[in-house]
Amino acid sequence: MDTRLALVAHDARKERMLLLARDYIGLLRECRLCSTRTTGTLLRKVLGLDVECMASGPLGGDVQLASRVISGGLDMLILLRDTQCAHPHDADINALLRICDVWNVPCATNEVTARILLFHAQVTHGMFPTPL
Numbered sequence: 001m002d003t004r005l006a007l008v009a010h011d012a013r014k015e016r017m018l019l020l021a022r023d024y025i026g027l028l029r030e031c032r033l034c035s036t037r038t039t040g041t042l043l044r045k046v047l048g049l050d051v052e053c054m055a056s057g058p059l060g061g062d063v064q065l066a067s068r069v070i071s072g073g074l075d076m077l078i079l080l081r082d083t084q085c086a087h088p089h090d091a092d093i094n095a096l097l098r099i100c101d102v103w104n105v106p107c108a109t110n111e112v113t114a115r116i117l118l119f120h121a122q123v124t125h126g127m128f129p130t131p132l
C-alpha cells in the first residue's frame with residue numbers, strides 16, 4: 001500500500017497520537033508518512049517510523065501540508081486538534097482543514113474519527129471512495 005498520510009498533533013494530543021500510531025504501526029509502516037516537525041520527530045524517535053518532516057506547525061508546517069494536498073500529494077490527514085486553547089497559527093490550521101474539504105481529502109481532527117479512517121484504510125488497503 002502506498003497511501004500518503006499526514007500525521008499532526010497539537011501538544012496536548014501528542015501522547016494520544018503516539019498511542020494511536022502504536023495501535024496502527026503495521027499499517028503506518030506501509031504508508032508514506034509526513035508530519036509537522038515536532039510530531040514527526042516524536043513518531044520517529046518513539047516508534048521508529050520513517051516520517052518526512054515539514055516545518056513545525058507554528059512555523060508554517062500546516063501550510064506546507066495544505067500545499068501538498070493541492071498538488072495531489074496527500075491521501076489522508078490526521079490532525080489531532082487541541083480545541084481548548086488558541087494557537088498563534090489558527091489561520092494556518094483552518095486553511096489546511098478547508099483545503100482538505102476543497103480537495104475531498106479524508107481528514108480526521110479527533111481520535112475516534114482518526115481510528116475510523118485508519119481502520120478503513122487497513123481494511124480497504126487505502127482505497128477511499130472517489131467523488132462522482
Ligand SMILES: O=C(CO)COP(=O)(O)O
Pocket residue numbers: 008009010011035036037038039040055056057058061062089093
Ligand atoms: O501545531 C501543529 C499543527 O497545527 C503541530 O506542530 P508540531 O508537530 O511541530 O508540534
